[in-house]
Amino acid sequence: MYDIIIIGAGTAGISAYKEAIKKTQNILIINDGPWDTTCARVGCMPSKILISTANCMYEIRHADNLGLDVKSEIDTSRVMQHVQTLRDRFTRATLKDVESWPSQHKISGKAEFIDSNTIQVNNQTFKAKSFILAVGTTPAIDAEQKQILGDKLITSDQIFELEQLPKSVAVIGSGVIALELAQALTRLNVNTTVFARSRKIGSLTSPVLQKLAQEELSKELKLKFEILPEHYSVKGDLVHLTYTEENVQKMLQVNYVLAATGRRTLLNTLSLERISAEFKDLKKLPINPHTKQLADYPIFIVGDAHTNTPIQHEAAHEGKFAVQNCLKFPQIKPIKMLTSLGILFSTPQMATIGQSYKHLQDKNTEFVIGYVSYEKQGRAIVAAKNKGAAEVYVDTISHKLLGAELFCAEAEHLAHLLAWMISEERTIHEILDKPFYHPTLEEGLRTALKHARRQLI
Structure with missing residues (x-):
C-alpha cells in the first residue's frame, strides 16, 4: 500500500x-x-x-x-x-x-x-x-457543434498546432482565454469576430471598469455582445454560421470556429x-x-x-x-490561502487582486473606491499607452487595502505590488508612506490610493 x-x-x-x-x-x-x-x-x-x-x-x-x-x-x-x-x-x-x-x-x-x-x-x-x-x-466543447464542424471546431488545445494562422476565425466566448486569443489573432491579421453570451468581457467585476473595457476593446475587436451563432454548416474550406443582430439575420464565413467558453x-x-x-x-x-x-x-x-x-x-x-x-491524516490543517491574483493579458491588461468589487458588494462590506484614469497619467502618455483606469478598495473602518481591479498598461506588474500590500494587511496610510518614483505607472496607483484616503478623512 x-x-x-x-x-x-x-x-x-x-x-x-x-x-x-x-x-x-x-x-x-x-x-x-x-x-x-x-x-x-x-x-x-x-x-x-x-x-x-x-x-x-x-x-x-x-x-x-x-x-x-x-x-x-x-x-x-x-x-x-x-x-x-x-x-x-x-x-x-x-x-x-x-x-x-x-x-x-x-x-x-x-x-x-x-x-x-x-x-x-x-x-x-x-x-x-x-x-x-x-x-x-x-x-468545454458542444458535442452537437463538434459533430457538425469536425476539425473546423478548434480549442486552445489545437490552435497552437496550426502550421499557419487562418484568414478568419469566429471566437465563441468572451472570458480570459477568448479575449486574449481574439486580440492576438486580430493583431496578426486574422479577421476575428467574437460572440459573447452576455454583456461582459474578461474578468473585471467593477461596473465602471467593465464598461470602459467594453468600449475600449470594441474599438479594435468585433465584439458581438449577447449574440451567439444559431446555425453552422461546412461548405468546402469554410464554416458558414448565421446569427441575429438587431432583429436582422446575418451570415458569416470563417475558416475556423474557436470554442473558448471555459x-x-x-x-x-x-x-x-x-x-x-x-x-x-x-x-x-x-x-x-x-x-x-x-x-x-x-x-x-x-x-x-x-x-x-x-x-x-x-x-x-x-x-x-x-x-x-x-x-x-486525519490531523489535517487548512491550506494557507494566497492573496487572490488574476491577470488577463489583453491590451490594456486586466487584473483582479484580493477581494473584487463584486465580492465586497456581495459581502456588504463597507469600503471606499479610489479611482485613477490612465488617459491623462504622465508615464502612460509618454509610452503612448494612456488608456484605461484602475480602482482600489479600502475598508472604511480598518483603512486596510482589501482589493483592486485594473484595466491599464502593465497591470501584471502593478497587480503584484497590490497583492503583496494586501497580503501584508497594510493600511492605505502605510502604503502611501512608501516611495513612488516619478515618472512611472506606479504613480497612478498613488493617485487612486490618495483618492480613497480623501474619502476616509
Missing part, C-alpha cells in the same frame, strides 16, 4: 510529487496523457508567445504615436513556427524533470477508483492510504461514484474549500480540477500543501 497516490501530472500533481518525495519513497503518480502540463503545452506559455508577437506587430503599426515610421510584414507560418519552437522548449524542460523520476514512481494510464483506498490502472489495482487528485481540465473538470474520468453515490454529481462534491478534502476521506482535490480560477501558482501551492495533509 502506497502512502500517497497522485493522479494527474499537471502543475498541481508535479508540485505534489516534488514535495512528497522529500518525505517518503512510497508514492505513485499516475497520468493519462502528456506529462508536460497544460500551462507549458497549450496554456499560459504558448498563448503568451503568440500575444507577445501580436503586440509587437501592433506597436510597429502604431509607431507613429511615438514619432516613428516603421514598416513590417507578417508571415503567419513563421509566427506559428516561433510559437511552437518556444513552446517545445518549455515542455522539454518539464519532461526532462519528469523523466528523472524513478520509473517505479510513475505510470501512464487512466485511473479509476474501485473504492476509497483502491484504484485501477491498465487492469492493475493499487492501494494507498491517501490520494491527491490533480487531474485538471479539458476545454474548461470542464476531468474528475468525471475517475468513477468517484464508486466511493460514494453522492459523488455522482460533480457539481455538488463535498470538498472543503480550506483543506481541499473530499468529504471525510483521505482524498484531496487540488489545482483546477475543482476551481473557477485555473491559476498556475495556486495549483502548485495547493499540490505542495496537500501532501502534508495526506501524510498527517
Whole structure:
C-alpha cells in the first residue's frame, strides 16, 4: 500500500510529487496523457508567445504615436513556427524533470477508483492510504457543434498546432482565454469576430471598469455582445454560421470556429461514484474549500480540477500543501490561502487582486473606491499607452487595502505590488508612506490610493 497516490501530472500533481518525495519513497503518480502540463503545452506559455508577437506587430503599426515610421510584414507560418519552437522548449524542460523520476514512481494510464483506498490502472489495482487528485481540465466543447464542424471546431488545445494562422476565425466566448486569443489573432491579421453570451468581457467585476473595457476593446475587436451563432454548416474550406443582430439575420464565413467558453473538470474520468453515490454529481462534491478534502476521506482535490480560477501558482501551492495533509491524516490543517491574483493579458491588461468589487458588494462590506484614469497619467502618455483606469478598495473602518481591479498598461506588474500590500494587511496610510518614483505607472496607483484616503478623512 502506497502512502500517497497522485493522479494527474499537471502543475498541481508535479508540485505534489516534488514535495512528497522529500518525505517518503512510497508514492505513485499516475497520468493519462502528456506529462508536460497544460500551462507549458497549450496554456499560459504558448498563448503568451503568440500575444507577445501580436503586440509587437501592433506597436510597429502604431509607431507613429511615438514619432516613428516603421514598416513590417507578417508571415503567419513563421509566427506559428516561433510559437511552437518556444513552446517545445518549455515542455522539454518539464519532461526532462519528469523523466528523472524513478520509473517505479510513475505510470501512464487512466485511473479509476474501485473504492476509497483502491484504484485501477491498465487492469492493475493499487492501494494507498491517501490520494491527491490533480487531474485538471479539458476545454468545454458542444458535442452537437463538434459533430457538425469536425476539425473546423478548434480549442486552445489545437490552435497552437496550426502550421499557419487562418484568414478568419469566429471566437465563441468572451472570458480570459477568448479575449486574449481574439486580440492576438486580430493583431496578426486574422479577421476575428467574437460572440459573447452576455454583456461582459474578461474578468473585471467593477461596473465602471467593465464598461470602459467594453468600449475600449470594441474599438479594435468585433465584439458581438449577447449574440451567439444559431446555425453552422461546412461548405468546402469554410464554416458558414448565421446569427441575429438587431432583429436582422446575418451570415458569416470563417475558416475556423474557436470554442473558448471555459474548461470542464476531468474528475468525471475517475468513477468517484464508486466511493460514494453522492459523488455522482460533480457539481455538488463535498470538498472543503480550506483543506481541499473530499468529504471525510483521505482524498484531496487540488489545482483546477475543482476551481473557477485555473491559476498556475495556486495549483502548485495547493499540490505542495496537500501532501502534508495526506501524510498527517486525519490531523489535517487548512491550506494557507494566497492573496487572490488574476491577470488577463489583453491590451490594456486586466487584473483582479484580493477581494473584487463584486465580492465586497456581495459581502456588504463597507469600503471606499479610489479611482485613477490612465488617459491623462504622465508615464502612460509618454509610452503612448494612456488608456484605461484602475480602482482600489479600502475598508472604511480598518483603512486596510482589501482589493483592486485594473484595466491599464502593465497591470501584471502593478497587480503584484497590490497583492503583496494586501497580503501584508497594510493600511492605505502605510502604503502611501512608501516611495513612488516619478515618472512611472506606479504613480497612478498613488493617485487612486490618495483618492480613497480623501474619502476616509
